[in-house]
Amino acid sequence: MVELAELIFADYPLCDWCLGRQFPSYRGKHDKIKGEMIRREVGVVRKEGCFICQGIMQSLNDFSVKTVEKLRDYEFDDFLMGATLPREVIEREDELRAKFKLRGGESIKREITREIGKAVASKTGKKVNFRKPDVTILMNFISGEVNITSKPVFVYGRYLKTVRGLSQKRRKCRECRGRGCKICGYTGFMKEESVEQILAQRLIEHFKGKRAKFTWIGGESIESVVLGSGRPFYAEISEPKLRHLDESRILKDQKGVILKEIRVADKKPKDKPNFIVTVSAHVGFEEDVDEGKLYALKKALQNTEVEVRSLKKKVFTKKVYDFHVERMDDREAKIHFRCDGGLNIRRFIGVSNSGKRDTMEITPNVSEILGIDLVCDVFDILDLEILNDKNGFR
Ligand SMILES: [Zn+2]
Ligand SMILES: [Zn+2]
Structure with missing residues (x-):
């Protein structure tokens, strides 16, 4: 070995x-x-420069200091190191190994990530995790930069909406169709407020993240309020700097959107749960309606199944429970019912949203049974109950 080192x-x-x-x-x-011991045995003094790394190994300490500095902004339990090296460094090491038939040595890249990983672990008290680390640190030995990315945080929550005129979802920016442009401030969304926009902003601020992506359990119209235990949702917050939840800070009322409940979830659920909603709708009749007709309506829709047919000819059924009608006058009534989640409320009442050709047909529906046209200016979600809990929904 001494001979080889000499060579x-x-x-x-x-x-x-x-x-x-x-x-x-x-x-x-x-x-x-x-290396030091081998060099002594061979009896050579350390020369300036290094054929393989050209000084990179001397900069490891600087990189670990820089990394620890950057990590101060992050909450994390574990991390993973990665490194980008100039291709020539790896090529020079390969060349040397081929020439002298040196085998079994670790690559320079592995050594760098391991050594800096050790330094960072000892300075932060956190451990290395190769599978799903909270943060991934990429050291770029070409640009000299250290880049940190973090694993998304998932939250499960329920919100109440106590004001009318606020849509549930954000609409994509008309200009850029979601890609982000000057007009939308590079958010990809229209500037108008929505439940999604209010919640996204709150979650992004709370976790110091970049984006929030939502999975809703059902939906309501712009004029609906959402009461009771609230509508459940899942949100994925990407690039969060913080990972814990401070309920006292997040469960506040803001512009009529209240987070009723929120907790950090392990992961995104694979499928959505089944649920039952309690609805109250205000309807107007195009003709006079008497008590007898409304009684017949109640009889027809109490604990029944309705058939939903979409334009694509997909057919499925939904259940309606506890159907009640409260007559206000000849032309007005309040309807209360519970139904399977995902039933289109307006279509079930029998009004089309746009007057265009309906994309969906529900039979029987309220208008059909009464045999008259209806208007429904507002329906509210009074409660929402989750049925299957296998994904940790409550
Ligand atoms: Zn070197
Ligand atoms: Zn835009």
């Missing part, structure tokens, strides 16, 4: 790290110490 040294100056790494069977605490 290498004759042509290639190497730093102690890069020398030690070529001799995996030589014993020593780490490659720098090994």
